[in-house]
Amino acid sequence: MSFFHAGPAPKGFGPRPGALRDGLDLHPGMKVGLFGGSFNPAHDGHAHVAETAMRRLGLDRVVWLVSPQNPLKSSHETAPLSERMASARAAAATVGPAMIVSDFETRIGTRWTVDTVRALTARYPGVKFVWLMGSDNLASFHRWRGWTDIMRLMPVAVVARPGSQLDSRTAPAAARFARFRIPAAQAGLLPSLQAPAWTYLTAPLNPRSSTAIRRGEAMNPGDG
């Protein structure tokens, strides 16, 4: 079984028979963020998204779903899953014990998020899932397979990312679901709302990107 808890489980949630078959230990009533990514490699921008969502949405867990291959990205630059899992584990560990790193999509044999959210909502009835993503992904969300179904399957929280804020706010997905957006000040309600429902969190921005790391670019102004 290939899963990882970044530390001991938070108190109050004991094991449930059968719950470990996916490597995920999720229970009815839990508020769980689903954070899909290539993590090629993972970095502190990812930790920033997970931590921001945890805090502002009041999540019990964040599952880092390490994608077998983003369907919209070229595969030639994608490192092997084992390397990206290890990288995600290291970044998740910096956030704390509520992080879970999972190869769930590889196990169920899909690259498409709509399949993933359908599978997880079916396997874990009563769990309050929220899909998490950076604002660059909101800008292109209308190109994802079954994106309107994803919006109807679970609430979505978007974390602002430098360079994509304007595009994401004017994105087709934002326009189409505009009336289902809730103010960031009410983000704590999001996991309990019926989908569609989404929010846009303008946290302090984190400029990190995997592309820049792969290119060996300086990570921060002043990093040299």
Ligand SMILES: Nc1ncnc2c1ncn2[C@@H]1O[C@H](COP(=O)(O)OP(=O)(O)OP(=O)(O)O)[C@@H](O)[C@H]1O
């Ligand atoms: N610095 C950041 N701020 C906000 N969201 C981020 C940040 N970095 C990544 N994300 C989000 O994390 C998720 C996974 O991102 P991904 O693994 O593709 O990293 P990336 O840095 O965008 O990679 P690449 O540069 O290869 O496209 C996406 O939803 C993305 O929007």
Ligand SMILES: O=C(O)c1ccc[n+]([C@@H]2O[C@H](COP(=O)([O-])O)[C@@H](O)[C@H]2O)c1
């Ligand atoms: O399902 C799709 O059509 C789809 C298209 C593009 C991206 N995604 C998912 O978006 C998440 C973020 O991808 P990435 O490469 O930006 O880290 C990851 O879980 C991908 O599987 C999903």
